[in-house]
Each structure stands twice: as structure tokens, then as C-alpha cells.
Amino acid sequence: MNMNRGNMNNAHPRRMTQQRRAILDAVARLGCHPTADQVFEMVRREMPKVSLSTVYRNLGILAEQGDILPVRGYGDEVHYDHNTHEHYHGICRICGRMIDLPADTVKASAMSDEWRERDGFEAEEIVVTVTGICSGCLNATQKG
Amino acid sequence: MNMNRGNMNNAHPRRMTQQRRAILDAVARLGCHPTADQVFEMVRREMPKVSLSTVYRNLGILAEQGDILPVRGYGDEVHYDHNTHEHYHGICRICGRMIDLPADTVKASAMSDEWRERDGFEAEEIVVTVTGICSGCLNATQKG
């Protein structure tokens, strides 16, 4: 998906270490937008000597390479998303889970045009974060 | 604007202290979505003995009361907005300033309906954050 890995000019040849692979794997396998600490706990099961700083370092590198997507704005921690396609996030205020909401890019672009015309702001990246109630918690509520 | 101040049941009668008033004032006067530290620096000019923890405490209380709006997701710090009307935020990647973008609630609501129907997610609050280039920096760029 990202063949280039941010290594445009051979200046910083990245090595695919066991740790980096395990960390990328953990983000993908955990699925639900884990924080650095959650990734750490996951990786350390199979690789007990891994350090938290290695996890932070690699999450940063992987994000820089575009292999994962950092998600800020919910709580204090940064979450990481293995889904690098454009999409939005919904956070359930009951269970706290973060879910992916497929983006209708059309609408975001439409707003983008308005901002340029009305406010002179040239939008480059649009992040939408929605708080609400997920389907699971909605069902639970309706059942009693 | 918020007569009720989150004091539904008289359980926690809030006092309007000099510090709280000064902090609310500072957020309003600074305008540009200040962080706790920026508010602290502002308030301390007129009130040299004020403490940073008082600023944090009151920003939390004021946000809880709906007098100001916490803005997360850009950098590590929380920014505070005295504009409590629904609106979006644009962050200029050149000068770093955060500007208000008037919300076209229509489009956000439209997406909201789609999320409910397609993903079963009941949206309650939608936060849109846009990164790009503000009009000032756009002009500066074009001039050379």
C-alpha cells in the first residue's frame, strides 16, 4: 500500500526489525484504534523484553511512513489506526470504543469549497470525530 | 447564555471568584483559542500570585458549565474557545494559528443520518478539524 515508506531519497534507510513488525502487526490485529500503551501490552506478550520507548519510536516511524494513522482528540492519548483509507471516527460515550465511519468525501469537499470562498481558508486535511452511541450500546439500552 | 451553569440540583454551588472571572475574561480577550499556559500568562499579568493549577481547575469548571469549549486534537495541549456556538476549526500549518470556521450544520446533519442508517451509530456531537493554510499565509505565499 505504501511501497515508498517515506524513503524518497535514501537518506534514512529503515530496517524492518522484529519489533517494528510486531508493533505494526499489533496495531492491525488489535483493530480498535489502540494507544501506545495498549500496543505495548500486546507486543510484550510475545516479546517480553520489548520496551515502551521502542513502541513509541516505532509508532511514530510507522505513522510517518503512512503505514498507520495517528488519531488525536479523544482523551489525552494518541490512538493508532491501521486503516489508512480516508474515513472518520465515532466514539461511543457509553463503552468508549472508537469505530470507523466510512467517509463521504463529497460532503467534506463541499464544505472545503465554502471555507475557501467565505473564509479564505485553503483546506488540506479534514478530520471528523463524532461522539455518540454505537449500535451495540444502543441495542443494550433499548432492551432495558 | 448559560444561565444554568451546570448546577441542575444545587449540589455544587459555584462561586464567581476573582480568579475564575479573570480566567474566563482572558479566554474571551485572547480570542485565538489559548492553551492553559497562555491563559495563565495572561491572567498573571494582572494577578501575579495566581497559580497554574487554579487556571487548570477553572478552565475545567468553565468548560463543564459550558462557558467555554475545550478543543483537543491539535498538538498535545488542550485549547479553549470562548465561542460556544457550533462551529468548526481550521489550523494553519504555516503559522499554527487556529481560526473559527462557521459550521454548515446541514451537511454535518446529513452525514449524521447516513451514519445512523449505514453504521447504526447515533451521532450526538460532531467535531470537524481542518488543517490547511489560512488566508494570511496564503497571501504571503503568493506575494513571494
Place this chain on the structure above:
DNA sequence: ATAGGTGCAAAACTTTTGCGTCAAG
């Protein structure tokens, strides 16, 4: 007078960094 708020200092937390050693290419 009562109890919410303040200032100070210390702690809590997330994230970053310096450094000697290890290992990927």
C-alpha cells in the same frame, strides 16, 4: 459560619531523549 476555592508543592501520566549495546542489511 460554612464549604468551595486558592496557592503551593508534589505526583501522575504520556511521550521524548541520551547512551551504551545489539543486530539488520
Place this chain on the structure above:
DNA sequence: CTTGACGCAAAAGTTTTGCACCTAT
């Protein structure tokens, strides 16, 4: 071999908390 990466420990940066004193109501 070379040097990017690792693990550890220490530091940095933001935000919270405990506590004795103060002050709005």
C-alpha cells in the same frame, strides 16, 4: 562491517491532586 534500532533509565511536558489557608456567599 556500518549504522539504524533497541532497552533502559532519566527527563520533559502537560495536567491533576493533597492540603492548609482564604474568601464568597
